[in-house]
Amino acid sequence: MHPTENRNTIVRIDSAQSRENPTPYAYTEERKEEILRAYQERSSLRRLTRTFGVARNTVSEWIKKSSKPVSLSFGTDQHSQMSHYQSTMWMIKSKFGEHIRSKTETAMVNELLCKVLCHNICVVIQSVYELGIEPKFWAESPFAQNLAV
Secondary structure (H helix, E strand, O other): OOOOOOOOOOOOOOOOOOOOOOOOOOOOHHHHHHHHHHHHOOOOHHHHHHHHOOOHHHHHHHHHHOOOOOOOOOOHHHHHHHHHHHHHHHHHHHHHOOOOOOOOHHHHHHHHHHHHHHHHHHHHHHHHHHHOOOOOOHHHOHHHHHHHO
């Protein structure tokens, strides 16, 4: 035995993987396309790994080799929507706190919706004062007056 060889090392030359002899576990083109479509629909690499059982490095290589360009940046509409979303969430968190105190899922959703409603009321009140808008309430509207009669 050669001094650099290890007795426990097993080398299988007959079943070596190559492009000419792919493993039976190789992904089909349809499966690759399905996974790449999921990635293009803004699914993260971590989610793809969990959902499809594909290694992140494998998906990264497919993206690099893909003939269709995969855009990783937002368009102008998506960018402005994301900017509005982030600034709104920042305002809500700074006014009402970052934490949800409810325990059940329904209560959490209701608490979050209440925070959003309170934020919207605050924005309306701020607009009334800053822009000098005269608020017109339900009882003063012609529609409400017709209902009262």
